[in-house]
Amino acid sequence: MHIQIDDKDFNLLIEYDQIKKRTRLIGIQLNVDYDNRVPVFVGVLNGSFVFLADLLKEVTISSEVTFVKVSSYDGDKNTGVIKKQVGLQMDLKDRDVIIVEDIVDSGATLRYIIDMIREQNPASVCVCTLLLKPKSLKEDIEEITYVGFEIPDEFVVGYGLDYKGLGRNLKDIYRAQYVPSET
Ligand code: 5GP
Numbered sequence: 001m002h003i004q005i006d007d008k009d010f011n012l013l014i015e016y017d018q019i020k021k022r023t024r025l026i027g028i029q030l031n032v033d034y035d036n037r038v039p040v041f042v043g044v045l046n047g048s049f050v051f052l053a054d055l056l057k058e059v060t061i062s063s064e065v066t067f068v069k070v071s072s073y074d075g076d077k078n079t080g081v082i083k084k085q086v087g088l089q090m091d092l093k094d095r096d097v098i099i100v101e102d103i104v105d106s107g108a109t110l111r112y113i114i115d116m117i118r119e120q121n122p123a124s125v126c127v128c129t130l131l132l133k134p135k136s137l138k139e140d141i142e143e144i145t146y147v148g149f150e151i152p153d154e155f156v157v158g159y160g161l162d163y164k165g166l167g168r169n170l171k172d173i174y175r176a177q178y179v180p181s182e183t
C-alpha cells in the first residue's frame, strides 16, 4: 500500500496486526520480568503514545505511568540537538523504570533520557522500544531490553510516528519511498 503525506510518498512496512502480536508478546514478557514489582512506565512523547497505550493493555501487573517530552527532529531531519520540553513529573528514586520509546535511531535521545532518569537514583532502568534502527545506532545502550522490530535505516511514519506533525494516526507503519537524486 502506498500513501502520500505532505510532499513525501510512503510504502507499507509493518501492518497493525503484526504490531499487535509483537506487543502482546512484549507485554507477557514484562509481566514475567516485573512480577511482584511495581514498575513505572516512562513514555517518551510524542511518538510513543500509541505504542504505550497498546502495550499497557497487555500489562497485568501493578504499575504506574508518567511521561517526558523531548525533541530532536525537524520534519524528517534529525537536528542532533535534543531539547527537553517536559521534564520528569515523578520521583523515581528506588523505582523500577521502563522507558517506552517509539523508535531508537542514533540513540542520542535515549542516552539523554536515561542520564536524566539515572540522576534520580532509580532501582533499575530498562528500555522498551517498538522500533530500532540498528544500522544508525551510534551509542552502546545496554538498557535496551525489549525491541518490537528492527527496521532498515529509513524514515518511517504511522502508529504514533509523524512526518511534519502528520501521520501519527495511521494504524500501520510506513517507510519513506526512496527517491533517486538527479545529480
Ligand atoms: P535518536 O535520538 O535515536 O536519533 O532519535 C530518536 C527520536 O527521533 C525518536 O524518538 C523519534 O521521535 C525520532 N525519529 C527517529 N527516527 C525516526 C523515523 O524514522 N520517523 C519518525 N517519525 N521519527 C523518528
Ligand code: MG
Residues within 6 Å of the ligand: 044, 045, 046, 047, 048, 101, 102, 103
Ligand atoms: Mg520518540
